[in-house]
Amino acid sequence: MGGQAGGMVNEAGRTLEMCKKSVQAMAADLQDGTACDHLESHAISQLKKQTPYQLEHAGRLTQPMLYEKGEEFYRRIEWDEALQRISTALANTPADETFWYFSGRSSNEAGFLLQLFARLYGTNNVNNCSYYCHQASGVGLSSAVGSGTATVVLDDVEHADLVFVIGGNPPSNHPRLMTTLMHVKNKKGKVIVINPAIEVGLVKFKVPSNPFSLLFGTRIADLYVQPHIGGDLAVLTGIAKAVQELGAEDSPFLQQFCDGADEWLEHLSATSWEEITAKSGVSENEIREMASTYAQAKNVVFCWTMGITHHEHGVQNVQAIANLAMMRGMLGRPHAGLLPVRGHSNVQGIGSVGVTPKLKDAIFDALESEFDVKLPTHTGLDTLGCMESADRGELSLGVCLGGNLYGSNPDLEFAAGALSNLKTLVYINTTLNTGHAHALADQTIILPVLARDEEAQKTTQESMFNLVRLSDGGPQRHEGPRSEIEVITDIAHSVLGEGSPVDWKVMKEAPNIRTAISKTIPGFEKIGDIDDTGNEFQIEGRTFHAPRFATPNGKAQIHCHSLPELKGGVNQLRLMTVRSEGQFNTVVYEEADIYRGVERRDVILIHPDDIKRLGLRHRQKVTVRSSVGELNDILVHRYEDIRAGNVLMYFPEANTLVPRTSDPLSRTPAFKGVLVTLHEA
Numbered sequence: 001m002g003g004q005a006g007g008m009v010n011e012a013g014r015t016l017e018m019c020k021k022s023v024q025a026m027a028a029d030l031q032d033g034t035a036c037d038h039l040e041s042h043a044i045s046q047l048k049k050q051t052p053y054q055l056e057h058a059g060r061l062t063q064p065m066l067y068e069k070g071e072e073f074y075r076r077i078e079w080d081e082a083l084q085r086i087s088t089a090l091a092n093t094p095a096d097e098t099f100w101y102f103s104g105r106s107s108n109e110a111g112f113l114l115q116l117f118a119r120l121y122g123t124n125n126v127n128n129c130s131y132y133c134h135q136a137s138g139v140g141l142s143s144a145v146g147s148g149t150a151t152v153v154l155d156d157v158e159h160a161d162l163v164f165v166i167g168g169n170p171p172s173n174h175p176r177l178m179t180t181l182m183h184v185k186n187k188k189g190k191v192i193v194i195n196p197a198i199e200v201g202l203v204k205f206k207v208p209s210n211p212f213s214l215l216f217g218t219r220i221a222d223l224y225v226q227p228h229i230g231g232d233l234a235v236l237t238g239i240a241k242a243v244q245e246l247g248a249e250d251s252p253f254l255q256q257f258c259d260g261a262d263e264w265l266e267h268l269s270a271t272s273w274e275e276i277t278a279k280s281g282v283s284e285n286e287i288r289e290m291a292s293t294y295a296q297a298k299n300v301v302f303c304w305t306m307g308i309t310h311h312e313h314g315v316q317n318v319q320a321i322a323n324l325a326m327m328r329g330m331l332g333r334p335h336a337g338l339l340p341v342r343g344h345s346n347v348q349g350i351g352s353v354g355v356t357p358k359l360k361d362a363i364f365d366a367l368e369s370e371f372d373v374k375l376p377t378h379t380g381l382d383t384l385g386c387m388e389s390a391d392r393g394e395l396s397l398g399v400c401l402g403g404n405l406y407g408s409n410p411d412l413e414f415a416a417g418a419l420s421n422l423k424t425l426v427y428i429n430t431t432l433n434t435g436h437a438h439a440l441a442d443q444t445i446i447l448p449v450l451a452r453d454e455e456a457q458k459t460t461q462e463s464m465f466n467l468v469r470l471s472d473g474g475p476q477r478h479e480g481p482r483s484e485i486e487v488i489t490d491i492a493h494s495v496l497g498e499g500s501p502v503d504w505k506v507m508k509e510a511p512n513i514r515t516a517i518s519k520t521i522p523g524f525e526k527i528g529d530i531d532d533t534g535n536e537f538q539i540e541g542r543t544f545h546a547p548r549f550a551t552p553n554g555k556a557q558i559h560c561h562s563l564p565e566l567k568g569g570v571n572q573l574r575l576m577t578v579r580s581e582g583q584f585n586t587v588v589y590e591e592a593d594i595y596r597g598v599e600r601r602d603v604i605l606i607h608p609d610d611i612k613r614l615g616l617r618h619r620q621k622v623t624v625r626s627s628v629g630e631l632n633d634i635l636v637h638r639y640e641d642i643r644a645g646n647v648l649m650y651f652p653e654a655n656t657l658v659p660r661t662s663d664p665l666s667r668t669p670a671f672k673g674v675l676v677t678l679h680e681a
């Protein structure tokens with residue numbers, strides 16, 4: 001389910017319509033046959049030719065599978081053999097030659113346990129998919145307000161009279177946010193969208209459960225501004241400059257509660273409109289219009305997603321959004337603030353419970369004293385760091401709890417090569433994906449696990465509004481898969497043995513894991529009572545409803561930025577790699593992208609002016625080339641709704657073209673800032 005919270009109720013307690021993605025996921029789940037049959041009947045060379053759609057639709061993984069280099073096929077193995085192989089490999093590998101990658105769908109309990117095991121085993125090479133996702137938001141927000149998550153709760157957004165939606169496609173990826181935006185609109189609030197592509201659902205949106213909206217649609221965007229890809233820093237700086245020229249800044253707030261205001265205001269005055277418009281591709285008029293709408297609004301919430309973070313200057317983008325909020329005192333009080341709209345359902349919780357290379361000091365100390373152990377202190381690798389280290393042959397064992405590390409990586413050829421250098425690779429998954437075909441170590445073991453809604457025990461997740469929620473779990477849909485908690489505790493027990501500082505048998509019971517979390521993760525104290533009280537709770541110290549921030553001096557921090565040049569030369573186009581309506585990340589459920597009116601995935605969406613300028617024709621086949629790879633037989637798709645000079649292709653297929661260029665501050669790859677050229681076949 002593409003949502004943020006457990007269960008089918010949103011944070012305001014409203015029952016939600018079943019979202020389409022969860023129906024698709026369940027349908028894929030209930031198919032005849034299993035992914036194990038599929039692996040047994042298809043050679044690796046055949047699997048490599050299959051699409052993400054075909055692999056996902058092979059059914060559920062039900063039994064451990066083993067692939068050994070040199071063989072043509074995967075084969076079934078028993079759980080005992082699989083676990084034995086994994087513990088033998090771990091026992092024979094120096095801890096710092098291993099890495100531990102986590103996707104964001106696992107529970108807090110599973111995440112906490114596996115990272116704890118990795119550290120007791122001896123490494124900090126522990127990271128999660130946020131390094132390819134919202135890491136820039138975490139780093140940017142921490143530098144601005146001292147905490148890396150949303151500063152608001154859902155109720156704040158519902159009360160806003162202006163919402164900025166920057167660099168995201170919520171009609172496809174965050175349908176629940178659309179319901180909130182419709183509430184804002186129904187109360188005469190406004191919405192400003194900043195996005196190089198016009199996403200139709202942000203212009204007018206229809207919800208299936210609302211008959212009125214179904215007939216007419218609700219108009220969403222009051223202003224829709226299309227910068228060039230990568231132009232946001234200039235746009236955001238421009239809005240701030242125009243607010244300043246209107247004299248609409250909240251000077252008392254800036255002086256009393258923020259650091260760095262004077263320097264920043266001087267910097268804004270000194271930045272010319274020529275520079276701002278040239279580096280954003282947005283006219284001064286449009287920027288001034290956004291600024292005056294902002295200046296008139298009382299309660300403003302800023303939302304953003306991957307159009308902001310997937311850039312070399314992702315952290316600066318986030319800081320610039322925070323600056324803009326501070327400028328008019330839209331922080332540190334109810335009904336206003338900052339909202340990074342999250343990716344995976346529990347990616348935030350996974351990060352909170354310690355799935356990061358560097359543990360927060362408080363967590364580190366608490367774990368050491370709770371379990372009476374010494375934890376490793378040397379620097380752990382982030383996700384891209386692990387891939388690069390594996391590429392250099394420095395790593396020999398990887399464990400992936402969920403996700404598709406290969407498929408989500410930039411530069412697929414590099415990614416396949418890096419992971420194939422490993423001696424052992426353990427994939428803990430529900431279904432097949434491209435990684436299982438392309439990224440194979442000397443021995444590759446796939447362990448089949450239950451999805452969260454099939455767990456026998458209750459588990460918890462954290463929503464993007466910092467609310468910890470309890471999920472019931474549910475009946476198992478297939479014989480064979482085991483719970484993540486069971487698998488992790490079994491591996492940990494067999495590697496660390498009876499003398500382990502953590503009793504892994506005790507940790508098989510989720511309430512015992514919650515007790516450990518409550519004692520070691522600051523803000524999660526109440527999780528220890530959740531089994532008795534059922535009380536879901538807000539994590540302390542993250543929602544700022546008073547102007548006192550979690551920074552060392554309690555003030556919000558303003559950052560000055562120099563504006564980056566727009567990327568690209570004469571015949572180059574700026575490429576964004578994005579999701580279609582019919583997919584969840586690397587998992588493709590249907591080929592069509594209904595909102596964008598595109599029926600297949602091997603396309604490049606390009607503005608008519610660019611088609612003309614480059615002498616191309618609609619629906620002709622081209623080769624798309626970047627600095628790291630090329631894709632052949634891509635169909636040119638005439639698309640009015642993208643800003644000329646910029647093009648759109650679908651992730652994960654387009655990852656062949658994405659270089660490893662990343663934001664130095666967050667280490668997030670620039671998935672939206674790829675330069676490409678088109679060549680006639």
Ligand SMILES: Nc1nc2c(c(=O)[nH]1)N[C@H]1C(S)=C(S)[C@@H](COP(=O)(O)OP(=O)(O)OC[C@H]3O[C@@H](n4cnc5c(=O)[nH]c(N)nc54)[C@H](O)[C@@H]3O)O[C@H]1N2
Nearest residue numbers: 002167168169173229230305306307343344578579584585
């Ligand atoms: N159904 C569904 N739901 C999902 C997911 C899914 O795959 N399917 N994935 C989940 C995950 S992990 C995540 S992280 C989120 C992703 O949610 P989104 O961020 O909405 O996902 P993308 O498809 O990457 O869309 C990027 C958006 O940013 C715009 N954009 C691209 N470049 C720029 C730029 O330079 N500036 C600006 N301002 N905008 C730009 C694009 O036009 C597009 O609208 O969704 C989550 N929810």
Ligand SMILES: Nc1nc2c(c(=O)[nH]1)N[C@H]1C(S)=C(S)[C@@H](COP(=O)(O)OP(=O)(O)OC[C@H]3O[C@@H](n4cnc5c(=O)[nH]c(N)nc54)[C@H](O)[C@@H]3O)O[C@H]1N2
Nearest residue numbers: 103133402403404408428429430431433577585586651671
């Ligand atoms: N070019 C490009 N690349 C990108 C992006 C982009 O926009 N453009 N987006 C990036 C982003 S935002 C993200 S978050 C990453 C996604 O990175 P990942 O999280 O690594 O990838 P997913 O595709 O979400 O993982 C899908 C797999 O998760 C497994 N799975 C599903 N549910 C469960 C579960 O409950 N438990 C377990 N153990 N496994 C489960 C299934 O086997 C499925 O095949 O990709 C990144 N890569």
Ligand SMILES: [Mo]
Nearest residue numbers: 133134343344
């Ligand atoms: Mo994500």
